[in-house]
Amino acid sequence: MTQILRTLLASAVIAAVGVGVLAEGTDHFSAFTTETARRVEIRNHPVQLPNVTLETQTGTRIALAGLRGRWLVIDFIYARCPTLCLALGTDFSRLQTQLAGPIAQSKVTLLSISFDPGFDTPSELTSYLERSNSNGRGWLAARPTDATGLRQLIQRFGLTVIPDTFGGYTHNAAIYIVDPQGRLVDIADLGDPDRVVQMVLSRLQQ
């Protein structure tokens, strides 16, 4: 065998292995970022949520498991947030309007969870809801009551929260869909509430 044939052979083998590893590492070229990988994984294997105690904007304590039996649309916010959470607030206010029917029948509840519980007291959460134009129906804002609960939520939802240079946080903002059994079944991008409405309505009809 000449050197050039050997080189061709070796290159072909290495290229094939390389493509295989890349395919494996990107879920068959569908997920190049951690965020998409997380979504692919959730759709294939829904994640059971931890039973965390939350304090809502009215100061009431509720258990996350106590909200089972209805679909939950969840986002993560912190009340001081100047950027992404504003977009999330706008999305949720539109969801609240468009899902008014199922919300009135207690089939769907919107839940904004704060990952900055030290700052986000019930009154901060109330003013967050007001700023986001909540009409007061079927949209809870809540904070975990202890650090363990917050850590469990961050881990199960696959959140990455990093402090930014302006004293706030940057986080992977998304909209999480939880089924009546308390399982995280889908993750949607923010900025497209119509799609979230579609996702929830089609599941309600199943």
Added chain:
Amino acid sequence: MKGFSWLWPINIAVILFSILLMPPVKHALEASMTAQMLVQIPLLVLVGWLLHSAVPERLQAIIARWNGYGITGMVLTVSAAAYWMLPRTLDAATSYTLVALAKYSLVPLLIGLPFSLSWPRMNFIVKGVFLLEFIATFFRLGWLYVSSPSRFCNNYLLGDQQRLGQYMLIIGCVLLVWIAYKLMFGRFVSD
């Protein structure tokens, strides 16, 4: 000191690798996307490059038989580089110890080392293809990072990603000017 001269690249590789492995250095370089991609990973590649004198000459001769014009080595370098440039892998390498270990061993061994064994064997055309593709990658990724409104890595801020994009565009320009200068006024050694 003649008998020791061949040891120097390996010594430098070991020292450099140990420095990169030190937790404060690792932490500092991985705190920003720019430092990880433009300092940490290139230095790990350099560690691999310096290791080539550690490969026994007999083994080098066997590898060379399968590495005509350095093409096989280049395919390996490019495949491994593509994998370690995935945003997912960068994120995972900062979050999980096992992936970090894999990065620290595989970036030198699968990118730097095969490249150092292959570059001297490449002729004018293979070198040209490699260099232009290398420069094009800086422009493609730089443009993507500057213009993308969303973050590719969950561990890094958008501003960091955009700054990395700007640096990559600048590096791409510098490399392009350098290669244009070489083409016009310089001399390529092709054998």
